[in-house]
Amino acid sequence: MATKRTPSPQRHTQLLEEESFSWYNSGRFYPVHLGEVFESRYQVLGKLGYGSVSTVWLCRDLKEREYVTLKIYISEHRQARNELNVFTHIRAIKTSHPGLKLIRTLRDAFELPGKLGAHQCLTHKPLGLTLSDLRKQCGGKLPGEPVINYLLLALDFLHTEARVVHTDIQESNIMMTITDDTILKKFEYEERDEPSTCKVDGDRVIYASRALDIPDEPGYPVLCDFSNAQFGEEYYIGEVMPDLYRAPEIVLGIPWNEKIDIWSIGLMLVWDLFEGKHMFNQRLPNRDLSSAAHLARMITLLGPPPMDLLQRGKVSEDFFDKDGRLVADIVIPATSLESEEENLEGEEKALFLQFLRSMLQWEPRDRKSAKELIEDPWLQIQ
Template identity: 40%
Template sequence: MLMSFLQSLPRLGPRWTPLNFTNPNFIRLSTSQAIEEETIPGYIAGRYYPTRIGEILKDRYQVVGKLGFGASSNRVARTYRRYVTLKIYIKSALMGQQLDDELKIYKRIEGAPQRHPGRKYVRSLLDSFDVSGPEDRHRCLVHPPLWESVLDFLFRNPVQRLPTPILAVTLHRLFLALDYLHTECKIIHTDIKADNIMFGIADDSVLSEFENNELQHPCPRKDSECLKNLGAPILCDFGSAVMGDEEHSEDIQPDIYRAPEVILQAPWSYKVDIWNVGCVIWNLFEGESLFSGQDPEFQTYRSRAHLAEMIRLLGPPSPDFLARGNLTPKFFSQEGISSVSPFPIFRHLEGEEKEMFLRLLRKMLQWEPEKRSSAMELEQDEWVQAELHK
């Protein structure tokens, strides 16, 4: 998947002149030097659309720069033109039904009520089309541009964690976004992680600067600092989202974020997103994963190791919950397991503030989905609200 930063133009015609990106003063890289997508294990060039800076797609979008694979940027509005992000997927034959499923999700979001306060924290789709590549067609999704992901922010932060005020704002907006998805759109995201939460830009000038830099000093080049331009966090990437008004028991979520009902192959619904957020919070605030799932015998992720970590943290699950899972007999004997220990060492809060934060986590990390709080209840959590009003 390729993320390109584009300039959206109303139409090709006599009033519009494409920008000229033929400045020859750029560093020429050797064809044998692997960069970006080429560094991915198993990379095959024919799977990707060979986007060129200055290229015009659908008679409307001129590519003005590439932010790198998996990266994005933020929105700026101008008279007669605006900036957007174009996500160009690998060739359609490899994506299959997922391409159409993702469009159905965005259409449902578009058809849902727009006045919910969480709507503005969910990324919208502006346009979609297919473009022909050397070997196949490629699906293109057009979004309002955003800046960097929370994961990128963490990598650039020397302590590898979110400061408390930023975490509180991020969680507040994320809970609003999830409440909108769950209650108004009837959508389950299923893939909430730091690189699927992206920041906006408060200062529009960074986008025009990006374009001018590409015109005058063509890439490769270093990204400019723009922490001062970060805007509200937005929940992105609905490629794995599903309809919440349908029955589900299939395998979902990144390994370390899998909810217990998913691992046990029990029916699941909206509350898998709540469990997912509870795990992500630990990553964002502690700079490490709450669960690893690493099996010492096999030296890799295994569901049995993940469940053992859950038991050490939360205590044993109830017999009623275990009875729901098709895979329960694979992991649990009739005697069950009774070991339990407190949450891992918590390093960044003390006293009542620490207890409030742990209560927030416990509202999300429960074996039984019905015992987990809803997104709206979490948005009103005492720790979140206290941090927002400091």
């Protein structure tokens, strides 16, 4: 049940936020209004952000007298059901593992009726900057060691106790905790006194997002967005992971497990944050060519793939001949991890590359677990 106050929006002809998606269907996004109260409890204060399948709002919990974020999915979306199932599974785990506080957890869930079906809603404790935002504030690089330690601890909990594979570890899915509610209060007051841009579209109002202020102390990192996470099986099939972070087994069509998260940590947390650049960044118009270029880059950095791995791949023959040679005519300049690492020298560089290689292995079983990585010599000397 929702009550609402009527806003006074201006009319705009330009596409605004979620409208900019080429497949946008207004009937699939729930028509939120500022001031609206859901479940006789959650009062909408302002829009925090949007994505391809959801919008996110800062709300006041009138029952607990505190702030919450509210994620409202588009109608009847697979990811909504999946994320709720994962959060429910995690919430049922009784544990004292310190990694639990380093993942986003569910506070409440409910559904709203819509024109094209039900909208799944999830509430969470508010979080602040994403890791991507924080890196921009730091000029492109971060002192990554504390972040790496925290996220490895989060993954150790997910992999060993929850038996969950995240599948989508990237900077935008890691957010920093808020240590002072002042920035949430300021958001509320500014939205009330100087409302964000909004636009009328028939019977709905589309709002522009308002960013939270940058805090003096960003808190610690929390792993978020479990909409593509998987649990309950030893191995899984199908394509997952952002293109830039795809592990070899994903590209080759090999059943995968939690070791794809370890590959992602190596690329995103260790390399991208520490070096300030992507290890894989070539995108071609044809997806098969992009995959071939991705594999070619792996070969230059890691050496050739094991034949046993290729033999297990459902689509290996699309990229390799029977002798394990790449068949696509892809020119990748010769290079190495040693030559591309530009920030360290001597023993520290050797330990860093050893740490990186323990995650970036062709063969998933050769990658260290999160628990093993926490004890790695490179992290111990930082």
